[in-house]
Amino acid sequence: MSDEAAPGSVEIHHGDNLAVVAGFADASFTLIYLDPPFNTGRLQTKSIETARSRVTSPSESDAAASEAAESAVLAGAADATGLSSGTSASVPGDFRRGFHGREYERITGDLRAYDDRFDDYWGFLEPRLIEAWRLLADDGTLYVHLDYREAHYAKVLMDALFGRDKFLNELIWAYDYGAKTRKRWPTKHDTILVYVKDPARYWFDSDAVDREPYMAPGLVTPEKAERGKLPTDVWWHTIVPTTGREKTGYPTQKPEGILRRIVQASSRRGDRVLDFFAGSGTTGAVASALGRHAVLVDANPEAVAVMTARMPHAVVAGA
Numbered sequence: 150m151s152d153e154a155a156p157g158s159v160e161i162h163h164g165d166n167l168a169v170v171a172g173f174a175d176a177s178f179t180l181i182y183l184d185p186p187f188n189t190g191r192l193q194t195k196s197i198e199t200a201r202s203r204v205t206s207p208s209e210s211d212a213a214a215s216e217a218a219e220s221a222v223l224a225g226a227a228d229a230t231g232l233s234s235g236t237s238a239s240v241p242g243d244f245r246r247g248f249h250g251r252e253y254e255r256i257t258g259d260l261r262a263y264d265d266r267f268d269d270y271w272g273f274l275e276p277r278l279i280e281a282w283r284l285l286a287d288d289g290t291l292y293v294h295l296d297y298r299e300a301h302y303a304k305v306l307m308d309a310l311f312g313r314d315k316f317l318n319e320l321i322w323a324y325d326y327g328a329k330t331r332k333r334w335p336t337k338h339d340t341i342l343v344y345v346k347d348p349a350r351y352w353f354d355s356d357a358v359d360r361e362p363y364m365a366p367g368l369v370t371p372e373k374a375e376r377g378k379l380p381t382d383v384w385w386h387t388i389v390p391t392t393g394r395e396k397t398g399y400p401t402q403k404p405e406g407i408l409r410r411i412v413q414a415s416s417r418r419g420d421r422v423l424d425f426f427a428g429s430g431t432t433g434a435v436a437s438a439l440g441r442h443a444v445l446v447d448a449n450p451e452a453v454a455v456m457t458a459r460m461p462h463a464v465v466a467g468a
């Protein structure tokens with residue numbers, strides 16, 4: 150195998166991501182992809198309204214197919230690990246004061262007044278996003294994969310936390326799978342928010358991205374139709390097939406096709422890629438195959454077992 154095709158290294162860490170990444174060096178990753186569990190704070194701090202009870206309510210029956218799995222693993226992760234949700238108290242106050250100070254305090258205050266569940270949600274996510282920002286290289290990019298019920302809160306908060314000028318894209322991953330309600334438009338998309346550490350220096354290589362078929366190939370030249378088109382910010386992509394090479398059995402596993410585009414566009418061969426909600430390790434599998442060096446963190450021992458089986462060349466830190 151030539152060096153050009155050599156897979157990148159994979160390093161797996163087992164533990165609460167906030168504690169694990171505290172030991173990583175500033176600005177040491179070109180790409181960070183985060184896929185936090187839906188509704189984590191509420192699940193861990195409110196015993197009545199758990200993610201599991203929410204998805205079985207009649208008004209949300211359409212979401213059950215895709216989310217039941219997510220809830221199960223969430224409950225599994227929370228139960229198995231006994232993780233605390235993380236608190237804002239652990240966040241260095243300087244970050245908030247230093248970036249957008251009073252504006253940030255005002256926005257978080259308004260959201261808290263609007264929805265008292267906000268504290269739980271943001272209390273978990275905020276310190277982890279602040280760590281991600283610290284770890285991001287000057288030419289780095291942060292992708293945060295969110296549920297449609299959280300995406301808009303998170304967008305406002307991340308704009309305030311990092312600065313609106315750091316916002317690059319809102320990606321919509323659209324799929325078509327599972328039961329569909331007849332009471333509203335069936336919700337079949339996830340949102341991935343993209344922020345760059347420095348708008349003047351971030352790495353983005355659209356030429357490296359797999360192209361997709363034109364919707365109306367007859368309207369373009371045969372050469373263009375043959376080459377395919379550059380994906381836009383709306384990505385139609387199937388969920389992980391229920392059978393086949395890619396499936397690991399981990400309930401919240403994301404498709405390699407989604408991660409491949411992200412890794413191709415926002416990192417180079419030899420760069421370091423971090424995913425600290427790694428789950429089945431999709432980010433690592435894709436990044437390594439593309440010659441990037443992946444660092445993966447998960448608190449769930451089942452995730453670590455799935456990752457090591459999926460990537461036999463991975464090294465488990467401390468093992």
Ligand SMILES: C[S@@+](CC[C@H](N)C(=O)[O-])C[C@H]1O[C@@H](n2cnc3c(N)ncnc32)[C@H](O)[C@@H]1O
Nearest residue numbers: 165166184226401402403426428429431448449
């Ligand atoms: C939605 S899943 C990620 C799925 C992943 N993108 C994939 O393709 O398989 C979220 C993961 O975050 C992990 N997790 C939740 N809280 C955590 C924490 N505090 N520290 C580390 N991992 C955590 C869960 O165990 C779960 O595997």
